[in-house]
Amino acid sequence: MYERTEDLPAGLRQDLADWLLTLADSKRILGLRYAEWSTGAPELEADVTISAMAQYEMGHARLLSGVLAKMEEDPRTDARSTDTVTWRNMASLDRPAPGWIEVVTLNGLIDALLTVNLEAAMNGNVAPVALRLRKAVSEEEYHTLHAQAWFERMWSAPPEIVERFSEAIRTAWTDCLVWFGPVGADNSLDRLGAAGVLDGDAEALRQRFMSLTMPMMQGFDVGAIAEGGGWVLVAEPDLEGWDPSSRRSSPPDFDDASFAMLTGAHARAMGVED
Amino acid sequence: MSTGRQQMNKQLYEVFARHKREDPLGHIGTVRATSDAFARVYARNTYDEENWTELVLVPRSAIIPVLELELLLDPTS
Numbered sequence: 480m481y482e483r484t485e486d487l488p489a490g491l492r493q494d495l496a497d498w499l500l501t502l503a504d505s506k507r508i509l510g511l512r513y514a515e516w517s518t519g520a521p522e523l524e525a526d527v528t529i530s531a532m533a534q535y536e537m538g539h540a541r542l543l544s545g546v547l548a549k550m551e552e553d554p555r556t557d558a559r560s561t562d563t564v565t566w567r568n569m570a571s572l573d574r575p576a577p578g579w580i581e582v583v584t585l586n587g588l589i590d591a592l593l594t595v596n597l598e599a600a601m602n603g604n605v606a607p608v609a610l611r612l613r614k615a616v617s618e619e620e621y622h623t624l625h626a627q628a629w630f631e632r633m634w635s636a637p638p639e640i641v642e643r644f645s646e647a648i649r650t651a652w653t654d655c656l657v658w659f660g661p662v663g664a665d666n667s668l669d670r671l672g673a674a675g676v677l678d679g680d681a682e683a684l685r686q687r688f689m690s691l692t693m694p695m696m697q698g699f700d701v702g703a704i705a706e707g708g709g710w711v712l713v714a715e716p717d718l719e720g721w722d723p724s725s726r727r728s729s730p731p732d733f734d735d736a737s738f739a740m741l742t743g744a745h746a747r748a749m750g751v752e753d
Numbered sequence: 754m755s756t757g758r759q760q761m762n763k764q765l766y767e768v769f770a771r772h773k774r775e776d777p778l779g780h781i782g783t784v785r786a787t788s789d790a791f792a793r794v795y796a797r798n799t800y801d802e803e804n805w806t807e808l809v810l811v812p813r814s815a816i817i818p819v820l821e822l823e824l825l826l827d828p829t830s
Contacts, residue, residue: 522763522785524784524785524786524791524795524799525795527795527798527799528794528795528798528799531798531801532798621794621797621798624790624793624794624797625794627790628788628790628791628794631788631790632787632788632791
């Protein structure tokens with residue numbers, strides 16, 4: 480067990496810092512996307528739940544950022560307040576969810592991918608990360624249950640809802656596969672897995688993600704086939720332009736309002752600093 | 754009163770919880786949900802302000818009345 484992140488070899492420290500930032504940024508913006516629906520869910524109980532989930536996501540982001548802030552390899556610079564390229568969230572989070580269907584999709588797929596990663600680090604050998612993540616992982620259990628319940632409800636909805644839901648799933652699913660990156664090639668998840676920082680490599684994490692999400696698909700074809708106790712992709716994702724630091728194929732494409740919210744620009748305009 | 758929200762096939766669940774193992778299970782509220790799965794998630798998130806050691810749900814329909822509450826108001830009003 481590494482008691483401090485400084486004890487890791489230099490290359491792994493950078494891999495860990497990059498991994499922490501992709502998760503922290505994704506969780507922060509996932510929290511924002513949930514919060515945007517805190518009074519707009521289809522039922523009052525879902526309002527309460529999505530609000531709570533937003534707080535948990537932002538809390539997890541803060542926790543991950545706290546570890547990152549103590550590392551010399553922290554990739555964040557002051558440019559983050561003006562330069563969208565320096566953000567490393569998953570692409571599905573760039574824009575607000577246009578409807579509850581898309582919120583459910585974020586919950587079922589993006590949130591699941593992040594949870595798989597948190598679990599891998601919780602079972603890893605970097606103490607400052609592993610010990611802090613236990614509570615976060617336990618909190619995610621109910622996010623998964625929420626997604627499972629809503630997926631089931633969506634699949635029994637009228638055809639036009641199912642069609643839109645299917646489209647949202649295809650988009651988010653592709654984003655998730657892109658995030659995992661090249662399997663069996665140069666991939667920091669493989670290095671982090673081999674060193675025990677995560678308790679699995681890129682393929683192991685991708686398998687866990689599919690094991691968690693495929694049962695929710697109820698037969699919907701996303702291009703994954705059950706085989707030998709695992710899942711086999713019909714085709715690997717298109718990774719042209721894939722950047723190993725951000726784990727995405729193109730820079731963030733935030734709308735102005737989202738970026739202003741993330742950077743605190745609205746607050747600064749009112750004379751309030753961070 | 755209509756909330757303007759979906760009310761489809763919702764069932765009422767009574768929520769019970771206890772702080773310590775030796776505490777009695779006490780009634781803390783209700784949730785409305787379309788399935789047991791939703792009820793679990795909604796109860797967890799609605800009543801998570803306190804550090805419960807146990808939190809359980811019972812569908813109102815599963816409760817067997819012994820002495821029934823007399824209605825003070827006309828239920829149709």
